Amino acid sequence: xxxxxxxxxxxxxxxxxxxxxxxxxxxxxxxxxxxxxxxxxxxxxxxxxxxxxxxxxxxxxxxxxxxxxxxxxxxxxxxxxxxxxxxxxxxxxxxxxxxxxxxxxxxxxxxxxxxxxxxxxxxxxxxxxxxxxxxxxxxxxxxxxxxxxxxxxxxxxxxxxxxxxxxxxxxxxxxxxxxxxxxxxxxxxxxxxxxxxxxxxxxxxxxxxxxxxxxxxxxxxxxxxxxxxxxxxxxxxxxxxxxxxxxxxxxxxxxxxxxxxxxxxxxxxxxxxxxxxxxxxxxxxxxxxxxxxxxxxxxxxxxxxxxxxxxxxxxxxxxxxxxxxxxxxxxxxxxxxxxxxxxxxxxxxxxxxxxxxxxxxxxxxxxxxxxxxxxxxxxxxxxxxxxxxxxxxxxxxxxxxxxxxxxxxxxxxxxxxxxxxxxxxxxxxxxxxxxxxxxxxxxxxxxxxxxxxxxxxxxxxxxxxxxxxxxx
Amino acid sequence: xxxxxxxxxxxxxxxxxxxxxxxxxxxxxxxxxxxxxxxxxxxxxxxxxxxxxxxxxxxxxxxxxxxxxxxxxxxxxxxxxxxxxxxxxxxxxxxxxxxxxxxxxxxxxxxxxxxxxxxxxxxxxxxxxxxxxxxxxxxxxxxxxxxxxxxxxxxxxxxxxxxxxxxxxxxxxxxxxxxxxxxxxxxxxxxxxxxxxxxxxxxx
Numbered sequence: 001x002x003x004x005x006x007x008x009x010x011x012x013x014x015x016x017x018x019x020x021x022x023x024x025x026x027x028x029x030x031x032x033x034x035x036x037x038x039x040x041x042x043x044x045x046x047x048x049x050x051x052x053x054x055x056x057x058x059x060x061x062x063x064x065x066x067x068x069x070x071x072x073x074x075x076x077x078x079x080x081x082x083x084x085x086x087x088x089x090x091x092x093x094x095x096x097x098x099x100x101x102x103x104x105x106x107x108x109x110x111x112x113x114x115x116x117x118x119x120x121x122x123x124x125x126x127x128x129x130x131x132x133x134x135x136x137x138x139x140x141x142x143x144x145x146x147x148x149x150x151x152x153x154x155x156x157x158x159x160x161x162x163x164x165x166x167x168x169x170x171x172x173x174x175x176x177x178x179x180x181x182x183x184x185x186x187x188x189x190x191x192x193x194x195x196x197x198x199x200x201x202x203x204x205x206x207x208x209x210x211x212x213x214x215x216x217x218x219x220x221x222x223x224x225x226x227x228x229x230x231x232x233x234x235x236x237x238x239x240x241x242x243x244x245x246x247x248x249x250x251x252x253x254x255x256x257x258x259x260x261x262x263x264x265x266x267x268x269x270x271x272x273x274x275x276x277x278x279x280x281x282x283x284x285x286x287x288x289x290x291x292x293x294x295x296x297x298x299x300x301x302x303x304x305x306x307x308x309x310x311x312x313x314x315x316x317x318x319x320x321x322x323x324x325x326x327x328x329x330x331x332x333x334x335x336x337x338x339x340x341x342x343x344x345x346x347x348x349x350x351x352x353x354x355x356x357x358x359x360x361x362x363x364x365x366x367x368x369x370x371x372x373x374x375x376x377x378x379x380x381x382x383x384x385x386x387x388x389x390x391x392x393x394x395x396x397x398x399x400x401x402x403x404x405x406x407x408x409x410x411x412x413x414x415x416x417x418x419x420x421x422x423x424x425x426x427x428x429x430x431x432x433x434x435x436x437x438x439x440x441x442x443x444x445x446x447x448x449x450x451x452x453x454x455x456x457x458x459x460x461x462x463x464x465x466x467x468x469x470x471x472x
Numbered sequence: 473x474x475x476x477x478x479x480x481x482x483x484x485x486x487x488x489x490x491x492x493x494x495x496x497x498x499x500x501x502x503x504x505x506x507x508x509x510x511x512x513x514x515x516x517x518x519x520x521x522x523x524x525x526x527x528x529x530x531x532x533x534x535x536x537x538x539x540x541x542x543x544x545x546x547x548x549x550x551x552x553x554x555x556x557x558x559x560x561x562x563x564x565x566x567x568x569x570x571x572x573x574x575x576x577x578x579x580x581x582x583x584x585x586x587x588x589x590x591x592x593x594x595x596x597x598x599x600x601x602x603x604x605x606x607x608x609x610x611x612x613x614x615x616x617x618x619x620x621x622x623x624x625x626x627x628x629x630x631x632x633x634x635x636x637x638x639x640x641x642x643x644x645x646x647x648x649x650x651x652x653x654x655x656x657x658x659x660x661x662x663x664x665x666x667x668x669x670x671x672x673x674x675x676x
Contacts, residue, residue: 015658025659027662040505086503155649159652160653161659162652199574199576202548202576229578232576234577298492320489323488417500418498418503425522435492
């Protein structure tokens, strides 16, 4: 029987099949952990006298509560927040006690957990990958089944390398056509969520297919899969192909020699078979897309950059009208209003959605020789120490600094308002991150989600700007 | 975990759709290494004003909402971040169950692992519950896990879905980690018969 990419990975990881009374026991190949969602799981292990079953399939880093302030003369990144410092020390202690490899703050491979997995070559096709973080869906770009879990499940995986899971449904998200000038992967995923809503993927795993997806680079595919959770899907996947294999080849943890050949031969068997059936299919035509921007307080409240905010009459039901009203009051915006030309205060280029080297190169290509507008604070936060090092080798840091932007250390930064990087109350930010929830970037912060191109164009003009005039 | 069978209590309605876990508890409350004190951060931005004073208009701060143990909220409750601090905060505040037209997948998993019941009802039942709360905030609702029923204040009864394993665990206080640990032989057999996809995460 023809199977989907999801079916093949699911089937290959069944330790105990699902029955009418019990969920499947699913084997997990790679478990990524960080300081925020793991401490209580280690407490659970200690209380029960348990070991970490496979520390050799577990990797830790520090990213969420970490500062991104530039290093002192001693080369150390200072952690001023005492609570964050205690949390980071706890992770260090847990990793030492249980034998888990850790890339600690400021070390060579430290960075956002969803940036370093792929960068190290640990993220590979056909794997099951989990992390106590909803953006674990990012790793699905490699044709892996990757999803976020809570802390109870982090303890389950630490202790048993397995999870109890009921089989989710599958949804094909087919993106046909070719992207126009100045329109990027970020605009594809924002358009999908705007059209189908933030709950569309609930209970499903997305598989992105179609001409537009195949044409994307690995880093662009990661941007798409990253925001699957914003469409309600715990996981998003893209079939592996030569683009995938080329990206993995030669990375520190990639298979080598004969093992590489065997791995690629296996990976080539993973794409969805001809005739395999998805539970549901939704579509989008990439050739019709414009750069996207959000106006509201969830990622589904998005529109083309030159569009107007909807009016209540245009919405389908009372709950949606009420949600729009609540969002616009928070954002201090009006129904029917355009966003082009709206004054902004902060631009954030970073996060697990858009902080990889290609994002920084694209942003720098426009910013080169230009300036960030007066009154705008632009933060550029590379996703990892390796991205930072590469960008500096290419002189991108100088382009950002010369333009008046801040060049910072690696981390989640202003995406989530739990470290020192925040958008002040009432201020407007164009952000390349993934969530525009109330208070997400700091209490009272107002977020417009957009692509790195739109973010940089807006930084230059000091207002929400259409990036297409900067792209040749 | 304590077994759960029947929950009877007052409801409080928060008729907003797509309530994300950043609203349930903002990230700045996540810099802890235990589960205590999280109720302080519950719905923080809605419960308190910029100066940290309780917002009298927010439903949880109203006198008639005090002592409610069942939260009724709009569809797609718990979307966004996977933080388990969200159900911990709701439980810490005193909630035993949440009723909604549907829940985000990760939140539902996290809640049920902690014995916070997620009760999915149709849109009409949800609307009725909101009206019941508005008309008489002292009215009680009963959730019977074994029968999978919700009894509204007017006596109307409706069924809700829950997967049989989770139901069994909640009814009998079965510890899911303990259940998984009992699978050790099967896990070891799986590892022995499958090539390692991750050879090691340790740097050579």
